[in-house]
Amino acid sequence: MTSVPSGRPDPPPASAAASARVAVAPDPVGPGGRLQPLADDGTPLGPPRTVPDLARAVAEREAEGPPRWVWAATDELYARLLDRLPVRLARCHDLKLVEALLLGYEERHARPRSLGAAWARLHGLPEPADPRESGADDQPALFAADRHRLPPGTDHLAAVVAVHAAQLGRVAEAGHPGRLRVLCAAESAGALAAVEMGRDGLPWSADEHDAVLTSLLGPRPAGTARPEVLGRLTEEFQRAVGAPVNPDSPAQVLAAFARSGVALPSTRSHVLRESRHPAAAVLLRYKELSRIHSAHGWAWREQWVRGGRFRPEYVVGGVVSGRWATRGGGALQIPRLLRPAVRADPGHRLVVADAGQLEPRVLAALSGDPGLVRAAAGGDLYAGLARAAFDGDRSRAKIGLLAAMYGQTGGEAGRLVAELRRRFPAAMELLEATARTGEAGGTVRSRLGRTSPRPADDWQQAAAGAAGDEEDASPAQRAARAWGRFTRNFVVQASAADWALALLAALRRRLAGSPGARLVFFVHDEVVVHCPAALAPVVASAVTDAAAEATALVFGPTPVPFPLGTQVVECYADAK
């Protein structure tokens, strides 16, 4: 285990003031449920209360002063409550997400994390496997309780109370309990935001979307036919290679190029761009248009855009680094070409906030490397880096630093990394130490304590199947290096995700006082808020304040600034 070095104290607990908690268990069927007030250490305060209308009881309790709601899974229970709640809930403790964080911290990554599984572990019972996560075609609501995997006859509320208390104890035993507490609170707040954002949706203009598609692909074809332009480009491509080749088949395309005397290593666009063969340019154009049509064409719009909103399903903790994933619609990959379709409602604005150079700043803050900290302090980190080590060549500085964080060693980038090692030894040593840990099969942690998984037991054998005729490295060595690149990047990416999650939570809390302002998008290092135009300045300053709060929570006092570029626009395409 390698911990991230730090000379700074733990941040304070997420809620310094004593705040009540309330455990929640919905009835298996119907609108009722049970509530159990808890002390901050998880001890029950008084008897549980049975209520006929859970949403109403939760709303009333929230109005008395928001407790931290403790429940099995936000994505299931909060999603059901939200429609019937007059307000949004301030705080929660998501047992499933916290269980996953703790299992990772305890290096038991592979274990199931449902409430039922956690309950079983507490009682020495066999652990039920996690249910298959799935989207729209899921089990009907009647079976929702089954998703928690509680053994039949188990009291849901008692299980919530017991697992919660046990989790608080496990957090307290961690190496940095304060940081882990922040992580659990931020992850849980993120789960609330994810449900809300999925509900509210991203403003999306079908007309603008169509205008973009039509300008690129021509008029919409009838039914599921492909646009004529794709047929024309296919024919043109086939004439150019002199064979009836499917342009969507990399194998056929490579063979056709080979027949005309051009050996390509792949059909990737950067390879095609270097080829002088006349078919290459046609193929590139075909790929570009075909991609838009198949990935974000009219069919996508009809499937995902309803009532002027794109509503993706966010999956909190969907990536081991703590980044979110999404299910359906590819929400985290909205192509730049389509951003004109993201438009604020009339009289509204989008406040788009983007954390610039987040990962290198995270590296500076984690390592405390004096040179890198100085470079970060100047505003443009890469420019500062360039002045210190690359004769002012900003692009080489950027390539070198990214290569160092990704573990690239070959070619020009490798030489740039060598220069970085001379000038920024502490930062580079942090990266190399985490890589060595991974190569040896160990785990590393983010700043707040999110822990990398261990490689599979047979990780070095499994890699033996890969074609390995290169160099002198054995398959096992190459597998070790690959895992080292993963852990090397994990610390930076996961700590950046810590910061972004803290930002989201802080911003969400600040926006609670402005009901017209809604978080509508979150992607790794960027948030978008939709609000009435008059509110935009307030939202923009809330964003700035939230960034400062996130920096303090995650990194404590640090000389490294984490600036958030904030823009107020009507259309997403106009941002930066």
Added chain:
DNA sequence: AGCCTACGCGCC
């Protein structure tokens, strides 16, 4: 028909 992998590309 469904299931799986490889490939390629979009985003960060």
Added chain:
DNA sequence: AAAGGGCGCGTAGGCT
């Protein structure tokens, strides 16, 4: 010395 991290999704092409 070492040949670039994380995703979702669509298509092709092989498998059962």
